[in-house]
Amino acid sequence: MIELRNITKRFGAVLANDRVSIKVEPGTIHAIVGENGAGKSTAMRIAYGFYTADSGEILINGQVREIRTPHDAIAFGIGMVHQHFMLVEPMTVAENIVLGAEPGSAASLDLRKAAEEIRKLSDEFKLSVNPKATIETLSVGQQQRVELLKALYRRAQLLILDEPTAVLTPQEVEEFFAILRGMREQGKTIVIITHKLSEVLAISDNVTVMRDGKVVGDLKTSETNAADLARLMVGREVLLRVEKPAAKPGDAVLALRDLSILGRDGSKRVDSISFEVRAGEIVGIAGVEGNGQTELIETLAGLIPGSYVTGSISFEGCDITQLDARKRKELGIAHVPEDRHRRGLLLDFSLAENTILGVHYRKPAVSADGILLDQKGIQRRTEQVIRDFDVRPPNAALPARALSGGNQQKLIIGREFELPPKLLLVSQPTRGVDIGAIEFIHRKIVALRDEGCAVLLVSAELEEVTALSDRLLVIHNGRVVGEVDPTVASNEEIGLMMTGGSA
Amino acid sequence: MKLFKEILFPLIAVVAAFIVGGIVILIIGDSPIQTYKLLLGSAFSWPDGIGYTLFNATPLIFTGLAVAVAFRCGLLNIGAEGQLYVAAFAAAWVGMKFGAPDPGNTFVSQIVHLPGIVLVPLCCIAAIVAGAIWGGIPGLLKAKFGSHEVINTIMLNFIAVALLSYFTQYHYKVPGDPIMQTAPTSPSSNLAHLGKFIPGLPARIPLNLAFILAIVACILVYIFLWKTKWGYEMRATGANPSAAEYGGISIRKQIILAMAISGGLAGMVGINEVLGYRHRYYDGFSANYGFVGIAVALLGRNHPVGVFLAAILFAILLRGGIFVDAFTMHVSKDIVDMLQGIVIVFVAAEAIFRGPLKQFGLLKKAKV
Numbered sequence A: 001m002i003e004l005r006n007i008t009k010r011f012g013a014v015l016a017n018d019r020v021s022i023k024v025e026p027g028t029i030h031a032i033v034g035e036n037g038a039g040k041s042t043a044m045r046i047a048y049g050f051y052t053a054d055s056g057e058i059l060i061n062g063q064v065r066e067i068r069t070p071h072d073a074i075a076f077g078i079g080m081v082h083q084h085f086m087l088v089e090p091m092t093v094a095e096n097i098v099l100g101a102e103p104g105s106a107a108s109l110d111l112r113k114a115a116e117e118i119r120k121l122s123d124e125f126k127l128s129v130n131p132k133a134t135i136e137t138l139s140v141g142q143q144q145r146v147e148l149l150k151a152l153y154r155r156a157q158l159l160i161l162d163e164p165t166a167v168l169t170p171q172e173v174e175e176f177f178a179i180l181r182g183m184r185e186q187g188k189t190i191v192i193i194t195h196k197l198s199e200v201l202a203i204s205d206n207v208t209v210m211r212d213g214k215v216v217g218d219l220k221t222s223e224t225n226a227a228d229l230a231r232l233m234v235g236r237e238v239l240l241r242v243e244k245p246a247a248k249p250g251d252a253v254l255a256l257r258d259l260s261i262l263g264r265d266g267s268k269r270v271d272s273i274s275f276e277v278r279a280g281e282i283v284g285i286a287g288v289e290g291n292g293q294t295e296l297i298e299t300l301a302g303l304i305p306g307s308y309v310t311g312s313i314s315f316e317g318c319d320i321t322q323l324d325a326r327k328r329k330e331l332g333i334a335h336v337p338e339d340r341h342r343r344g345l346l347l348d349f350s351l352a353e354n355t356i357l358g359v360h361y362r363k364p365a366v367s368a369d370g371i372l373l374d375q376k377g378i379q380r381r382t383e384q385v386i387r388d389f390d391v392r393p394p395n396a397a398l399p400a401r402a403l404s405g406g407n408q409q410k411l412i413i414g415r416e417f418e419l420p421p422k423l424l425l426v427s428q429p430t431r432g433v434d435i436g437a438i439e440f441i442h443r444k445i446v447a448l449r450d451e452g453c454a455v456l457l458v459s460a461e462l463e464e465v466t467a468l469s470d471r472l473l474v475i476h477n478g479r480v481v482g483e484v485d486p487t488v489a490s491n492e493e494i495g496l497m498m499t500g501g502s503a
Numbered sequence B: 001m002k003l004f005k006e007i008l009f010p011l012i013a014v015v016a017a018f019i020v021g022g023i024v025i026l027i028i029g030d031s032p033i034q035t036y037k038l039l040l041g042s043a044f045s046w047p048d049g050i051g052y053t054l055f056n057a058t059p060l061i062f063t064g065l066a067v068a069v070a071f072r073c074g075l076l077n078i079g080a081e082g083q084l085y086v087a088a089f090a091a092a093w094v095g096m097k098f099g100a101p102d103p104g105n106t107f108v109s110q111i112v113h114l115p116g117i118v119l120v121p122l123c124c125i126a127a128i129v130a131g132a133i134w135g136g137i138p139g140l141l142k143a144k145f146g147s148h149e150v151i152n153t154i155m156l157n158f159i160a161v162a163l164l165s166y167f168t169q170y171h172y173k174v175p176g177d178p179i180m181q182t183a184p185t186s187p188s189s190n191l192a193h194l195g196k197f198i199p200g201l202p203a204r205i206p207l208n209l210a211f212i213l214a215i216v217a218c219i220l221v222y223i224f225l226w227k228t229k230w231g232y233e234m235r236a237t238g239a240n241p242s243a244a245e246y247g248g249i250s251i252r253k254q255i256i257l258a259m260a261i262s263g264g265l266a267g268m269v270g271i272n273e274v275l276g277y278r279h280r281y282y283d284g285f286s287a288n289y290g291f292v293g294i295a296v297a298l299l300g301r302n303h304p305v306g307v308f309l310a311a312i313l314f315a316i317l318l319r320g321g322i323f324v325d326a327f328t329m330h331v332s333k334d335i336v337d338m339l340q341g342i343v344i345v346f347v348a349a350e351a352i353f354r355g356p357l358k359q360f361g362l363l364k365k366a367k368v
Helices: A040-047 A070-075 A093-098 A111-124 A140-153 A170-185 A197-203 A226-234 A293-300 A325-331 A340-344 A351-355 A375-388 A405-417 A435-450 A462-468 A491-498 B002-028 B032-044 B048-072 B080-097 B116-145 B149-172 B209-227 B229-239 B241-246 B251-267 B269-278 B289-299 B304-327 B334-348 B351-359
Strands: A002-011 A014-024 A029-033 A055-060 A063-065 A078-081 A158-162 A189-194 A206-211 A214-220 A252-262 A268-278 A282-286 A309-315 A333-336 A423-427 A454-458 A471-476 A479-484
Touching: A002 A040, A014 A029, A014 A040, A014 A206, A014 A214, A029 A040, A029 A170, A029 A197, A040 A158, A040 A189, A070 A078, A078 A140, A093 A111, A093 A140, A111 A140, A140 A158, A140 A170, A170 A189, A170 A197, A189 A197, A197 A226, A206 A226, A214 A226, A226 A435, A252 A293, A252 A454, A268 A293, A268 A309, A268 A454, A268 A479, A282 A435, A282 A462, A282 A491, A293 A309, A293 A333, A293 A423, A293 A454, A325 A333, A333 A405, A340 A405, A340 B241, A351 A375, A351 A405, A375 A405, A405 A423, A405 A435, A423 A435, A435 A454, A435 A462, A454 A462, A462 A491, A471 A491, A479 A491, B002 B032, B002 B289, B002 B304, B002 B334, B032 B048, B032 B304, B032 B334, B048 B080, B048 B209, B048 B229, B048 B251, B048 B269, B048 B289, B048 B304, B080 B116, B080 B149, B080 B251, B080 B269, B080 B289, B116 B149, B116 B251, B116 B269, B209 B229, B209 B251, B209 B269, B209 B304, B229 B241, B229 B251, B241 B251, B251 B269, B289 B304, B289 B334, B304 B334
Parallel strands: A029 A189, A029 A206, A078 A158, A158 A189, A282 A454, A282 A471, A333 A423, A423 A454
Antiparallel strands: A002 A014, A002 A055, A055 A063, A206 A214, A252 A268, A252 A309, A471 A479
16 A cells, blocks of 8 residues: 655654655554654654655555655545644534535535535444534544544545554543454555554554664564564563562551542542552552542642542641642652643753752752752752653753653653652653653652552553552542452453443 | 854844835835934944933833743733833832922922932832732732733723823822923932943933843843742743642742732833933823833843843834934834834744744754
8 A cells, every 4th residue: 555665864963764664555454663753653754745755765556656745645545643633622523524625615615515424434434423513522532533534534545543542541442443443344554653562462464663763673463472572662671561579568658538529610520539558559540531530649749729629638647638739749749740741841941940840949959048049959950860760861951842751751750759759649650651661660660669658650551550559449430449459350350340330 | 052043033033024124115215225224323323322222222121021021920911011100100209209309399298308318219119019019910810810911911001091190180290280290209319320420421311220220130030030949930830830830839929929020120110211311200101111022022032131132122223213204205213113013023923934944954853
């Protein structure tokens, strides 16, 4: 269907694609895997006409073609769905889909005809999307299907999906994969860019592995496994399982009693939760996203106004319900937020300025007078975080924006570990982080536990919570519906509890 | 490299504005080169050109800083105009009431007769505090009720202007004076003209100590924003309020503080105007300083050094406009407003230049 031959692309001094050749067979699902910055997105953006290659050629159905703009790509039957959706929220599905390819004459927009066609496409590919719904009323998973419809509406034969599962819950991923399989049966060709190996193995027919801008492996999925792919991606052996000794829990550090949290709309997000986290143990919270985890962690970190919260939170025996975020941090409560761009980082600030966020008003960030920032102290702390957490590139003056997701996350975790914490609240520690860094972050969290820190972990990745946690609480609709032993319970069992069924 | 990039866009915007302006001048029927010679050249003569340019730049430095500080906290202060009026009036009021009266003041009575060494700082503080309050009100409203600062600062501009006209007309004007101005302030409240200290600069040029104060303000704002924990908190709030909140920073406090500081800086225009120049409150004295301050901050990239340079540029244009008016056939001094407008359009539309600059390798291309 499409073939890239010896594509080379340079951005300044960076060689993003170095003689990349990828051949995608028609009617297959082809995965392209690699760590962040390996060049997989660049290659696909070249195929879609976002960038033009410095050298090399693109063949479509065996013929050399020029693709200079996305318009050309669409004309050749190539569609692309980006990681971040490009939808107009207050408009309807149909309006969004026809945007840029409006049916009817210049003066009259024939939306009815379009809606008809969209409904037909939706049925054909089992997308169950209502063309008349407005985007803002749809779930993230449904919005993604609208993006798919957008490409299908433009008669795409080849769909390029950039990290399509990053925003989906485990259930949605399953549904989504079923849709992709259905599309393959209807003769569509799909290229899926990802760094999640389990997904590669679950969905793809062929897989191309990229590292440092080069293709380092071209395999049939049926003839490979996760360990091999990981080794190809990272260039060394990778531990996919977390190795940890048994926990030696001490006294309770955090204790919640009948904690309830209201949302801004007045609905109950967390409903009388009570549990404890002891020193030296990792307590995991498993649950489908949006079941109160976000509110729970934010409340514990002191980021939700007291008027929304009832019940009590005690830390080392003292009631901290009334304390603000700064006081809690001073007590030793560290927080790795779920959304690092929104909460965790000042993207345009330097790494140095980011490593003092939260401790910027006290030593070592300020000098003896308590007002002026102590540039030397800040530099020392930053260098330490960069060294201990292997943040790359190791340049304290760079803006946080310039770092890859994995390195941004390492920076945040490093900052919080420097506190030093007695309690770590950590949410989605490895979301959008590449394999090498995942392994690193997991080891750091376990090491922190072994030093006697209490850890409360929330993750949408079931594998992650079961692998890391010493005890696992399952949350559904704002209630803890059960506690399981993660070494014993099966994923099916936990999955059932997560969706409200009983184990 | 970073500095180069910071300067590059404003510079291109200015050059581009002059090119577009040149075309317009050509169409009107004058020589662009001749016009620009008048416009820019007249600012550099000694002592009048430089003296008046720096005098004109003084209020723009203050208002530019005011807008920049608010902007660093993520706020748009459109109310510098109202703040500087209130501040100027406060300075004049203290100057009238707390010092030995000017012979021309036969109307406003005094509370005490303070010597200049006390009265001048007192007037300055009055201006800063009044500006800070007038700026702090929309800050407070935003922090408490979430009402938007743009709306509230604009509304407070109208209130300030109307209120001060009323006070001037009915309470502080010398009866019979046909001009809308208060009685003169005490001579002890006068700020020395720089001519006193600089040989060759005649005392008639109103460039005064407020200009030195403006430079000090630039330095202090720089230290505050980038070298203190308070500035860090303010910039963090502006850069990402959610992350600032996560870092234990009270966003509400920062909003109130930023607006108050912004208002205080705008208020310092009153020092230049009342203590350094007119020695009374003159109704409607501001040549849109508060609004031009937005342009100054924008062109100066919200950095004190940039604000200083941008204020000088706008002051040059302001002065040059008078000569353009007088010595060209067709072009009027409105050309200055037009150039300012085009500069702002180009600064705001930075993206226009990004593409071509990348082509020429002047800017790094997008990351992978």
